Amino acid sequence: MFNLVSSDWISCPSRVPVLALLVDKDQRNQPSQQQELINCSCPFxxxxxxxxxxxxxAILFFFxxxxxxxxxxxxxxILPRATVCEAAALEKQIDNTGSSTYRPPPRTREVMINGQVVKLKYCFTCKMFRPPRTSHCSVCDNCVERFDHHCPWVGNCVGKRNYRFFYAFILSLSFLTAFIFACVVTHLTLRSQGSNFLSTLKETPASVLELVICFFSIWSILGLSGFHTxxxxxxxxxxxDIKGSWSNKRGGEASVNPYSHKSVITNCCAxxxxxxxxxxxxxxxFVQSDTVLPSPIRSDEPACGAKPDASMVGSHP
Structure with missing residues (x-):
C-alpha cells in the first residue's frame, strides 16, 4: 500500500538503512489508491x-x-557498539577472573528512576549495558534508544529520534484514507443519480475496487493510530506495552510507569x-572488528587506544 521497496544495507554487522526507493519494482504497474482517486474521482x-x-x-498525500x-x-x-577496548574493559570490571573472553550468564544493573527500580540489561552483541527503555532490534541488529518496534512498512526501527514522524505518518494516513473513502462514496452517489446504481458500479470498476480497499484498510489504520495515541x-x-513492563500482564503486581508525567498533555508534549x-x-x-585477537599483545605493539610509534610504521614483524 505504501509502495516502499526494501532498503539496501551497509555490508557490516551493524545494519543501518542508507538507501530506499519509492516504488517497488513489482508494484510499478499497480495503481495506488491516490492514483485511482486522481484518475477517477477527482476530475468528477x-x-x-x-x-x-x-x-x-494532494496536500494530504505529500504530507x-x-x-x-x-x-x-x-x-x-541507534547506539554505537562498544569498541574492542571498551568491551574488554567492561568485561574485566564484571568478571572477577579478569578474562575478557569469559562469557558469564546474563547480567543486569539496577538504577532508580523517579522512585522506581529499573533494570539495565547487558547486551552481548553491542557489549554494553543498555540505557533505560533501550532494546536490541533483531532485524537491524542494533540497540535503539526508546525502542518502540521495527516497522517493515517503513523499513526502519521506530525509536527515540523518529517516533514523532512515525506517529504523524500513521495519523495523516488515517485522514487520507478516510478522505479517499468519502470521495469515492460521493463520486458513486452523484454518478448514480438518475440512473441505476448497479450500472454505475459496472461503469466505474476502478472506483469500486478503491472503495473495497479503503473499506478494509481504514479499520487497521485507524486502530493503529488509536493505539499509538x-x-x-x-x-x-x-x-x-506488549511486555507489560508497567502493568500486571506478567502476573505480578502492577508498577508505576516512571516515565509518565501524570498528565496527558505533558506526556504528548514530551x-x-x-x-x-x-x-x-x-x-x-570505519567499521571495527568486534573480535579480539587470541594472541597476547607483544611489548613492541601499542596497547588498545594507544598511538603507534613512528618507528613502527612500515615495519614488519
Whole structure:
C-alpha cells in the first residue's frame, strides 16, 4: 500500500538503512489508491462540487509521503557498539577472573528512576549495558534508544529520534484514507443519480475496487493510530506495552510507569514536541572488528587506544 521497496544495507554487522526507493519494482504497474482517486474521482468531483477536493487530497498525500520518508531515513536512535577496548574493559570490571573472553550468564544493573527500580540489561552483541527503555532490534541488529518496534512498512526501527514522524505518518494516513473513502462514496452517489446504481458500479470498476480497499484498510489504520495515541498519552512504547513492563500482564503486581508525567498533555508534549537528540552514528567512520585477537599483545605493539610509534610504521614483524 505504501509502495516502499526494501532498503539496501551497509555490508557490516551493524545494519543501518542508507538507501530506499519509492516504488517497488513489482508494484510499478499497480495503481495506488491516490492514483485511482486522481484518475477517477477527482476530475468528477472537481467539476461537480469544488476544486478544493483534489487540492486537499494532494496536500494530504505529500504530507503522508514526507512523514514516511522522514521515518525511513531518520536515525531511530541507534547506539554505537562498544569498541574492542571498551568491551574488554567492561568485561574485566564484571568478571572477577579478569578474562575478557569469559562469557558469564546474563547480567543486569539496577538504577532508580523517579522512585522506581529499573533494570539495565547487558547486551552481548553491542557489549554494553543498555540505557533505560533501550532494546536490541533483531532485524537491524542494533540497540535503539526508546525502542518502540521495527516497522517493515517503513523499513526502519521506530525509536527515540523518529517516533514523532512515525506517529504523524500513521495519523495523516488515517485522514487520507478516510478522505479517499468519502470521495469515492460521493463520486458513486452523484454518478448514480438518475440512473441505476448497479450500472454505475459496472461503469466505474476502478472506483469500486478503491472503495473495497479503503473499506478494509481504514479499520487497521485507524486502530493503529488509536493505539499509538494511547501510547503517546501514557508515555509508553509498543515494546513496553506488549511486555507489560508497567502493568500486571506478567502476573505480578502492577508498577508505576516512571516515565509518565501524570498528565496527558505533558506526556504528548514530551513525546512529540521535545527537542530532537543528536544522532550518535558516525557515518564517516570505519567499521571495527568486534573480535579480539587470541594472541597476547607483544611489548613492541601499542596497547588498545594507544598511538603507534613512528618507528613502527612500515615495519614488519
Amino acid at each position: 468531483l472537481a467539476r461537480h462540487l469544488t476544486l478544493a477536493i483534489p487540492i486537499i487530497a 503522508v509521503m514526507s512523514c514516511l520518508l522522514q521515518t525511513s531515513f531518520t536515525d531511530p536512535g 494511547y501510547l503517546v498519552a501514557s508515555n509508553l512504547t509498543t515494546n513496553e 513525546v512529540l514536541c521535545g527537542p530532537l537528540p543528536p544522532s550518535l552514528i558516525d557515518r564517516r567512520g
